[in-house]
Amino acid sequence: MGAVKTKRMPRAVREQQMLDAAVQTFGQRGYMAASMDDIAELAGVSKPLVYLYLNSKDDLFTACIRREAKALTAAVRAGVHPELPADRQLWEGLLAFFTHTARHPDGWSVLHLQARTHGETFAAEVTAMRTEIVTFVTQLIADAAREAHRDPDLPDKEVAGLAEALVGAAESLATWANATPGVTARQAAATLMNFAWAGLGDLMAGRAWSPPPA
Amino acid sequence: MGAVKTKRMPRAVREQQMLDAAVQTFGQRGYMAASMDDIAELAGVSKPLVYLYLNSKDDLFTACIRREAKALTAAVRAGVHPELPADRQLWEGLLAFFTHTARHPDGWSVLHLQARTHGETFAAEVTAMRTEIVTFVTQLIADAAREAHRDPDLPDKEVAGLAEALVGAAESLATWANATPGVTARQAAATLMNFAWAGLGDLMAGRAWSPPPA
Amino acid sequence: MGAVKTKRMPRAVREQQMLDAAVQTFGQRGYMAASMDDIAELAGVSKPLVYLYLNSKDDLFTACIRREAKALTAAVRAGVHPELPADRQLWEGLLAFFTHTARHPDGWSVLHLQARTHGETFAAEVTAMRTEIVTFVTQLIADAAREAHRDPDLPDKEVAGLAEALVGAAESLATWANATPGVTARQAAATLMNFAWAGLGDLMAGRAWSPPPA
């Protein structure tokens, strides 16, 4: 399973091997249960080399988070065509998101579960990425509203809340899809898209809803 | 913060103190990073007493999960009046949910983050509770659809997906609300309720949405 | 298995129950592996009561050793009729010894294994009993030799060595018999008696044996 033991590789390659091993180990065993021994062995190198290149367990974990966050945002960005209408962009973004998380379950576990579960420092690292995605979605929603000439009614705060809810749902669905055999990225995206676009209220023939007084 | 060091308490009381301390410690530091020393000290007792009453770190954690899960479901149940219409019930459930998670952030961290991140055994413990909530929401959606005479069009599988997305969004929002100062339970509930009931498509004048061909 | 939980027993009775439980536990689990909790539970009393009566784990163990040593020597003494010839006395002593050790395997384990394995203090306690038995056997051998008018040839030291060897063989056989199903006390006694009385040299038609020069 581990990388083939080859000697004298250039540093950049070795580092990637180590990060691969680390993401896999962190993702499957969890941050604390993953030992540096495990990671070094899986990477096919000695432990001191891991320390030489990646410095410490914390730094290694941070490097994993950054690499996976970058890969995920890149995948989403690459999937979206900004010239298309907002709903289409949202669909493409979700599809790219679920596809990537399905292909890199360990990376997703690192980002969504491990990083948020082991201290503020790591969580902050993910928050940066999340903020980027939420901002992107917020923009999409605002754009869509503008296209439909509805913007005057929508306070920014409300839009932010909706984006937050949408992203939260997406994250939950990604984890759920990874854990549930037979659920494809496409299905997950379609489910969420339906939910987001049509809403449940649609079921009730557009009946409006507003919170009762406290 | 720790309990006042009072001697010779009856077992039941001490056990609750220990569970309080454990939930707080597990919730803030994480399952693995929380040491039994930390917990015992915070509970104001010696470590052996923790073991005498709660048996092991695993058992202690399980006891925390069960207590918090029971408390959360009880809170939601208590908030819902089954004789009201479905939308009203959903609102009440969400409000109770966000109120409880806001009041017990450590408990929510234990349930949503820690228990799901440290082994199938613990995760299964939470799954039971989650299933109960998803079932409740699924029922609500179906009821709402029936009230609106729309049931024939709704396959069960679709309803399940929607419920899953809704609960996932709620869970994410709860964590986000706890981490974001100034967001009240009421606001979180309203945001999600709007999202769920109206959908984003409403923003676009009811324009229907369907996935493009692959 | 443990004593029936009866309240308010006279001290002497309670003490015997505790010693019974202790001998059983020490004999089966070993001195260190036996916990005071185990013993108290098996005795059907609370731990503080054990401490009240027997003072400490060391004292409890010492009490066990003394009680079992006394019982064993008493059994051997009771089996021997001093007016009989030496060989008959030896036979009776061995038979009583193997019978007692077979009936009280835990006590024998305490005396022969546990007490000798956990520190000089306990070992010394057994040595006292052992010395008594070795002395008895030494006397028997000397008597037998005198009866056969062979005493002039036998230095005391030699006799002591022979007694030591005989007792050692008996102890080993007792343990072996307890661990080997189907070996009766009678058989063990007969085997050793044959060995002791006839010797192996007898097999070789009385051919004498003397150590070669160093």
Next chain:
Amino acid sequence: MGAVKTKRMPRAVREQQMLDAAVQTFGQRGYMAASMDDIAELAGVSKPLVYLYLNSKDDLFTACIRREAKALTAAVRAGVHPELPADRQLWEGLLAFFTHTARHPDGWSVLHLQARTHGETFAAEVTAMRTEIVTFVTQLIADAAREAHRDPDLPDKEVAGLAEALVGAAESLATWANATPGVTARQAAATLMNFAWAGLGDLMAGRAWSPPPA
């Protein structure tokens, strides 16, 4: 007494140092009372290194048993010249046995006392060695009988019992000799040899002995 604290030794050497320390500690304090800290300190290394090389307390103990068992059987084998007559071989074997146990009292304590007192797994490890020795002695007795043309009278079971008694006596004498100042290996061997070869009956002018009816 502990090894001089020398740094950076090759693994094989360190392992022997650890085993030396472990045998000494187990032999003197007993298996359970010997702490891994004690052993590591006596070996002049840190505890983690002991675990790195020897894995666990159980494994370390097993390694001790095996090493000492191998050393003892090797010593006995080396002392015996198979071309000599049976009595001479027995003498040499006993002499080698008592010499080795006298030179390695801690090893003998590990084999004879500790290993037999702390669980079947360890006991089984010694049983293998013991069986080898008993078999050797059984063979010797049978050979001696054949040389003396007495074999027809000797049932196998009887021979086995005699061998068992002889080995048991030897084991007890070894422990006794180690605990009794002034007793040399030579003396112990001679005593047992006399006992085994001549028997006590010889003292009584060949008077035969047979068990009285029950």
Next chain:
DNA sequence: TATGAATGAGCATTCATTCAT
């Protein structure tokens, strides 16, 4: 570039023992 050898510090767990009632 790469590693075998080594450790300080901490953790879950257990146990003999005591106190207050």
Next chain:
DNA sequence: CATGAATGAATGCTCATTCAT
């Protein structure tokens, strides 16, 4: 006479981290 409540002090074991080569 008897016990529920409580703890100080180990103990086996693991891990992140470093040094010498």
